[in-house]
Amino acid sequence: MTRNYDLEEIYATPLEAFTIWMKQSGYTNATKKEYLREVLDYLHTLNERPVQEAGKLQVVGFLVSKQGTAGDKTRNRTLSAIRSFYAALIDFELATRNPALEVKKSKTEKNKIPVYLExxxxxxxxxxxxxxxxxxxxxxxxxxxxxxxxxxxxxxxxxxxxxxxxxxxxxxxxxxxxxxxxxxxxxxxxxxxxxxxxxxxxxxxxxxxxxxxxxxxxxxxxxxxxxxxxxxxxxxxxxxxxxxxxxxxxxxxxxxxxxxxxxxxxxxxxxxxxxxxxxxxxxxxxxNDEQKRNAMTTIIVPQVAIPK
Incomplete structure (x- = not known):
């Protein structure tokens, strides 16, 4: 298996572009570190193939390989990292398309109601x-x-x-x-x-x-x-x-x-x-539940005989 320092040499230019792009875009140190880790894991699966030649199949294959250990939220964050990686390459004219944009985010995560305090x-x-x-x-x-x-x-x-x-x-x-x-x-x-x-x-x-x-x-x-x-x-x-x-x-x-x-x-x-x-x-x-109850109080049910 290709080691991380070998990958950093093989993909030196794309990784440098991504690092500069994230810094320029104002990403936090924690996000930069996590996104770089996700991208290195993705690059492992390319088997030294140029990133410009990778397509939707490679992105989906990588996401599927992580399904056993990752939930919807983690999957979407991994996808966001790869999308950002290709966005950086396009910005620096190192790629012409973003195959990760062709992959949909998890609907479960998208439809999840945010947790909040009343x-x-x-x-x-x-x-x-x-x-x-x-x-x-x-x-x-x-x-x-x-x-x-x-x-x-x-x-x-x-x-x-x-x-x-x-x-x-x-x-x-x-x-x-x-x-x-x-x-x-x-x-x-x-x-x-x-x-x-x-x-x-x-x-x-x-x-x-x-x-x-x-x-x-x-x-x-x-x-x-x-x-x-x-x-x-x-x-x-x-x-x-x-x-x-x-x-x-x-x-x-x-x-x-x-x-x-x-x-x-x-x-x-x-x-x-x-x-x-x-x-x-x-x-x-x-x-919320109270809004639902208040809405239902506006409904007037006709007086009808209820079967016994």
Whole structure:
């Protein structure tokens, strides 16, 4: 079997192009690492064949070979990695077609209803944020749960991005696209306090808004750990949430659901979330049980004799 370092030599140019393309596109370090791993696994199956000659058959064959150990979500992420790989090659004129685009994503994953917290549970979570860094951690949670920011977007916030006078925040999202988000007044006040009490970074050139106690930019892993601690306390005191798999991204789901439940135009929700397509935003247009019950109360069933 061809070893990874042999593959990196055989496919040196395509892999270099992909690495540069992902960095230029603003992919997180975690995504870059995982996508490169998936692409190397895919290249193993080509048997040193040029990537330009591979077609839909090779992509499907690779996905099928992983079916025994991967679910729908993993399959779709693997497919996304290969799609991105070929997109990079096309961008750098190293390929003319993307065979991975000819392969459909799993319908099970596509139709899955996002997990989210109801508005009252989201509010309860705020009461479990305490301790020495309460203001900082509260701001992190509010940005994800009440502004819909991705954890990577929160991680990348710099001091100049917070426009206190305007009450807005400039966010660098996927694809290195900038989005200006209007902030709730309470969050403006909270961020202002965090900015004032911000720990002095070790480096004079560091502009990170959220700084760790060690004087470095708060990492994505640290933000996730803070959120997990809050979720653990929330679940401990609210048994109905015990089996719910909560994460930073579930706060984004909660924000989107809250907006749509409050009848905000889906086009506005799309812009606030920074989605490229409104189809992505559509997954949040799910209907909850209470809405179903309320709908059924509007139905008047005629008085008829019920057979005994």
């Amino acid at each position: 508005e009252n549970d989201l509010e309860k979570a705020l009461s479990y944020i305490e301790g020495r860094y309460r203001d900082r951690n509260l701001s992190l949670f509010l940005l994800m749960g009440y502004c819909g920011l991705r954890v990577g977007e929160v991680h990348r916030i710099n001091l100049p991005h917070f426009k206190k006078a305007k009450g807005t925040l400039e966010v660098l999202g996927k694809g290195r696209k900038w989005n200006e988000i209007p902030l709730p007044e309470l969050l403006v006040q909270c961020l202002s306090k965090v900015e004032k009490e911000r720990i002095k970074p070790n480096s004079q050139r560091e502009e990170a808004f959220f700084v760790s106690q060690k004087g470095r930019r708060l990492s994505i892993r640290q933000i996730q750990k803070i959120a997990t601690q809050i979720f653990d306390e929330l679940k401990k005191n609210n048994p109905h949430l015990m089996d719910m798999k909560l994460s930073c991204h579930k706060l984004r789901h909660s924000f989107a659901t809250m907006l749509l439940n409050n009848n905000v135009d889906i086009r506005v929700v799309k812009e606030l979330l920074g989605h490229a397509s409104i189809e992505t935003t559509m997954i949040y247009t799910h209907i």
